[in-house]
Amino acid sequence: MASVANHAKTRPDHPAVIFDNGERTVSYRDLERSSRRMAHLLRALGVEPGDAIAVMVGNEELFFDTYWAAMRLGIYFTPVNWHLQDAEIAYIVDNCDARVFLASSDWEKTVTAAQIPESVVRLSSGGDITGYRRIEEALADAPEDAELPDQLEGQTMLYSSGTTGFPKGVRTRLSGLPAGHESVGLRAQLSMGGLFQIGQDSRYICPAPLYHAAPLAFTMSLLRLGGTAVVMSHFDPEDALRVIQDQKVTASQWVPTHFRRMLHLPDEVRARYDVSSLQVAIHAAAPCPIPIKRKMIEWWGPVILEYYAGTEGGGTIIRSEEWMDHPGSVGKHWAGGEVHILDEDGNEVTEPTVEGAIYFDAPEQAEERFRYYKDDEKTAGSYRGSRFTLGDIGYKDADGYLFLTDRKSNMIISGGANIYPQEVENHLASHDKVEDVAVIGVPNEDFGEEVKAVVIPRDRNAAGPDLESELIDYCREGIAHFKCPRTIDFVDELPRTPTGKLVKRKLRDQYWADHESHLV
Numbered sequence: 001m002a003s004v005a006n007h008a009k010t011r012p013d014h015p016a017v018i019f020d021n022g023e024r025t026v027s028y029r030d031l032e033r034s035s036r037r038m039a040h041l042l043r044a045l046g047v048e049p050g051d052a053i054a055v056m057v058g059n060e061e062l063f064f065d066t067y068w069a070a071m072r073l074g075i076y077f078t079p080v081n082w083h084l085q086d087a088e089i090a091y092i093v094d095n096c097d098a099r100v101f102l103a104s105s106d107w108e109k110t111v112t113a114a115q116i117p118e119s120v121v122r123l124s125s126g127g128d129i130t131g132y133r134r135i136e137e138a139l140a141d142a143p144e145d146a147e148l149p150d151q152l153e154g155q156t157m158l159y160s161s162g163t164t165g166f167p168k169g170v171r172t173r174l175s176g177l178p179a180g181h182e183s184v185g186l187r188a189q190l191s192m193g194g195l196f197q198i199g200q201d202s203r204y205i206c207p208a209p210l211y212h213a214a215p216l217a218f219t220m221s222l223l224r225l226g227g228t229a230v231v232m233s234h235f236d237p238e239d240a241l242r243v244i245q246d247q248k249v250t251a252s253q254w255v256p257t258h259f260r261r262m263l264h265l266p267d268e269v270r271a272r273y274d275v276s277s278l279q280v281a282i283h284a285a286a287p288c289p290i291p292i293k294r295k296m297i298e299w300w301g302p303v304i305l306e307y308y309a310g311t312e313g314g315g316t317i318i319r320s321e322e323w324m325d326h327p328g329s330v331g332k333h334w335a336g337g338e339v340h341i342l343d344e345d346g347n348e349v350t351e352p353t354v355e356g357a358i359y360f361d362a363p364e365q366a367e368e369r370f371r372y373y374k375d376d377e378k379t380a381g382s383y384r385g386s387r388f389t390l391g392d393i394g395y396k397d398a399d400g401y402l403f404l405t406d407r408k409s410n411m412i413i414s415g416g417a418n419i420y421p422q423e424v425e426n427h428l429a430s431h432d433k434v435e436d437v438a439v440i441g442v443p444n445e446d447f448g449e450e451v452k453a454v455v456i457p458r459d460r461n462a463a464g465p466d467l468e469s470e471l472i473d474y475c476r477e478g479i480a481h482f483k484c485p486r487t488i489d490f491v492d493e494l495p496r497t498p499t500g501k502l503v504k505r506k507l508r509d510q511y512w513a514d515h516e517s518h519l520v
Contacts, residue, residue, distance in 0.1 A: 003180030004068050007226045008032035016223055017064055018230045021243045026061060028226070033144050034061070035068035039151075041142040042069055045121050047099050049074035049152050050174060054098040056080035056089065056107065059210050059231050062125050062135070066102060067220060072179040074152025076171070078159070079211035082106075084480045086113035091166050092159055093120060095374065105129055151179035157373070158213050160311045160418070169373035170311045188224040195317060195334055196251070196305065197280050200226035204251040205243055207235045207258060208416070213311045214284055218253055237261040241273035248277045255416030256288040259296050260446050270299070278303050285416035286448050287404060290327050297324070306330060308404065310390040312370045312382065314360055316402050329401040337361055339402050341395060346384055352398040355405055359387040410504050412441030414449050419483045421504075424451065427478050428471060433458055438494050438502055439485065442511040453485040454507060456494060463490035 007014065012029035019025070026034075047053065052075060057063050063079070070077035078096045080089055082104070093101050093116050101120050103111045105127030112130055116122060124132035153175050159167035177183065192198040196218075204222050206229055208215040219229045230247045232240065235258060243249065262270070281296075281303050288306065297304050302320035308330035309315025316339060318331025333339050341349040341356040349356045362369050362383065369388075371379045382388050391411075394404040412419040421439035428437045436456040441449035455471065457463050468488040475484040495506040 003072070003185075004028060004032050004035060004223060005072075006180055007223075011226060014226065015228045017061070018228060018247060019060070020231075020233055021239070021246055024061070026064070031064060031068065031223075034065045035072070036146075036148055037139060037142045037144045038065045038069035039072055039148050040146065041139055042073060042075075042100060043148075044142065045100055045138075047073060047075060051099045052076035052078060052096045052157060053100040053102070054078045054080055054093045054096055056082055056101070056103040056111070056211075057125055058082070058104060058106065059206070059233050062102070062104075063210055064223075067216075068223075071154040071220075072148065072151040073154055074174055074176070074179075075154050076157040076174075077154055078157045078169070079216065081159075081209070081211045081480075082110075083482055084110075085478065086110050086115070088166065088480065090114040090116055092169075093117070095166075096157055096159075096169055102135060103129060103132065153177045153179050153181060153184055156216065158216075158311045160372075166423075168375055168378060170370050171373040172370050173367040185224060188221045192218075192221050192225060195307075196282060198222060198225070198227065198251045202227040202251045202279075203230060203247055203249050203277075204228070204253075205230045205232070205240070205247070205249045207232045207240050207252070207254065212285070212416070214253060218282075222251075235261075237265055238269060238273075241265075241270070241275060244275045244278060245273045250277055250279045251282070252278060252280070253282040253284070255283060255285040256292060257286070257415040257447050259283065259288065259292050263292065263295055263299075264446075275300060280305055282307065284308065286413040289448070293323070294327075307334060308402070309334075312388065312390060313362075314390065318401070322401070326397065326399065326401045329397070329403050331402060332400055333360075339396065340387060342384070342387075349395075353395050355393055355395045357389055358392045358394050358402070358404075359384060359389045362386050362388045410440070412439075412449050412451055414441065414444065414451060414482070415447040417482055419451060421451075423479060424453065424475065424483055424485065427475055428453060428455065431471060431474055433462060433467060434471070436494055438504060438507055440504055440508050440511070442508075450487075451483065451485045452511070453488045454494065455488055455490055456492065457490055460492065 007028040013027050015025050016028045016031045017026045053070060055066050067077055080092055098120055101116055102123045104125050108129050122132040123135045123138060125135045155172060155174050157169050157171050160170050198204060202222060204227060206215050206219050210216050222229055230243060230249055278300060281300055282305050284307050297320050304320045307315055307317045315334055316331040317334040318329055340359040342359055343349055343356050392404055394402055396402050410421050412421060424439045425437050428434055434455055435458045438454045440452055442452045444450035457467060471488055472485060495503040
């Protein structure tokens with residue numbers, strides 16, 4: 001069995017989750033009781049196998065309680081990014097068919113503005129939200145020790161940003177297996193233990209929000225194996241080093257922005273902390289600049305491990321020693337399979353260093369393949385026969401190591417967050433002072449890329465700092481702040497074809513001229 005319930009029986013006092021360097025520790029016994037209690041509540045609210053719930057809370061106990069409740073009720077669990085705007089939140093809750101929406105009062109203003117369907121049971125945590133019932137009150141009558149019959153494995157349903165604005169739900173079929181089935185544990189063991197050297201004796205630090213795919217998957221897979229997750233409520237570079245030292249952290253996961261911020265600490269601060277307990281430091285989500293990664297390997301030793309994958313699946317893996325021989329590579333297929341490079345006609349590229357679309361072999365069983373929920377066209381576009389793509393472009397060298405050279409369409413990755421320009425362009429284009437607009441990613445030392453808008457103003461004489469501030473503020477009023485441009489350049493024309501198609505590569509090349517690829 002691979003479940004919290006099993007570990008609560010075999011090692012009840014073992015720490016499951018440690019919050020903020022020991023401020024609060026939750027044992028497997030504690031987590032089993034609280035998640036079972038949450039499951040009883042959800043059943044009482046009418047949640048049945050196959051249903052879905054959406055959760056918008058921070059890196060706190062309630063997130064874990066609700067997740068593990070979902071994993072024993074045979075339902076879909078959708079975490080919501082708390083940086084989103086009200087319309088984006090409402091869309092996800094509605095699109096995933098959530099029966100229940102649980103939200104923290106920390107984001108009361110945004111949640112109140114979100115038009116959540118009346119049919120959804122709305123619960124708040126930590127404080128009042130108008131129209132929501134307090135979760136603390138709802139849980140008061142839920143049993144803590146009563147058995148929960150007919151438990152089934154649940155599934156996460158995450159949202160991957162869409163090119164036309166609203167994100168797309170990535171969904172796989174529910175297995176119908178009993179909760180904690182040995183096959184689920186075997187998958188966790190093969191991925192965590194076989195690939196990343198993480199197991200029941202590991203102490204894993206999670207410095208990122210749990211609504212992200214990788215932190216969620218790693219943290220919860222670790223708990224399936226009986227390890228200890230050390231969770232930070234928010235990332236601070238020196239605090240992260242302190243937690244590694246104090247908690248004797250053995251495993252970790254980062255994005256390049258974390259590396260940059262830790263490297264920017266003064267030498268005497270970095271030298272103050274002992275990080276020798278680290279056995280593996282995983283990074284993903286965004287390309288890591290070669291100089292940054294070299295410095296991290298010099299500092300932490302050959303424990304740095306990189307993988308490339310997406311919410312939809314994947315992927316590749318590369319360890320420090322291999323990377324030093326193939327700097328900039330994201331490695332080879334992590335399961336010993338093949339990474340395929342296809343040309344525009346779908347033919348396999350066999351020559352080294354020739355770019356093409358990157359494809360992976362899809363699972364043989366159709367029920368194990370992902371689909372974009374309620375978007376058959378996008379799903380079909382991601383598959384080519386028995387292969388699927390994340391939409392990225394790259395090549396393999398003569399030794400078969402994969403290199404990324406461009407992104408999904410025109411996606412921007414800033415600090416590990418995926419941002420699609422189309423949504424920002426659509427919003428800015430609605431401003432009455434904008435004639436035409438293009439949004440691209442430009443180099444940023446800390447975040448890899450930052451969002452820049454290039455605008456043709458209706459009144460050319462209005463171009464300047466005042467209009468720039470006005471447009472940025474307008475953007476921040478309508479969509480999530482992390483998606484909005486940091487700067488705006490004004491031009492007289494944008495590179496478009498005779499048919500009106502924007503040629504973004506020409507535009508980006510102006511800003512990336514000193515870089516070998518569009519990866520910082």
